[in-house]
Amino acid sequence: MSKLAKILSDDERVNIALYYSQLKARPRMSQQPQRVAEGERLYSGKCAVCHGADANGNHAMPRLAGQPEEYLVNTLHAFQEGKRRQNTPMQPVAAELKETDIQALSAYLTTQP
Incomplete structure (x- = not known):
């Protein structure tokens, strides 16, 4: 996308x-529905302060609600591995996450409207 942009x-x-801002996000089914409640608990404690209680983001932070589960998992791994933008608050947050946390957060967020 960067070359195109x-x-x-x-x-x-x-x-x-403007086009994308007017699209309505739709929640998705999680591949791990048994982890949604755990993900909600983790989200409330670690992520909501920046991304919002409803995971809809704001002018400075991206929307996480309804994103594809695989995308969320891959993005959190990329932050852990330093493959995403440097000097972001996400790197130390992601560094603290265990694999089970990443799976639970992704399961929860993908199901949110």
């Missing part, structure tokens, strides 16, 4: 952002 004009970028 570089060739877009400012107006095209704004129009794309």
Whole structure:
């Protein structure tokens, strides 16, 4: 996407952002429904302060609710491995997560509207 984004004009970028901002997110089914309650508990304690109680994000933090479970797992792993943007609050947060935490958080977040 970064190569494509570089060739877009400012107006095209704004129009794309407006289009996506108007789409309604839909919750998904988790591959691990038995972990949703644990994920909700973890989310409330570790993530809600930045991403919002409903996981809908804000002007500075991305929406997590309804994201694909595999995407969430991969993103948290990438933060742990330093493969995502440096100097972000997510790196120390992700560093503390065990694999079971990542699975539970992802299960919960994917089911949220």
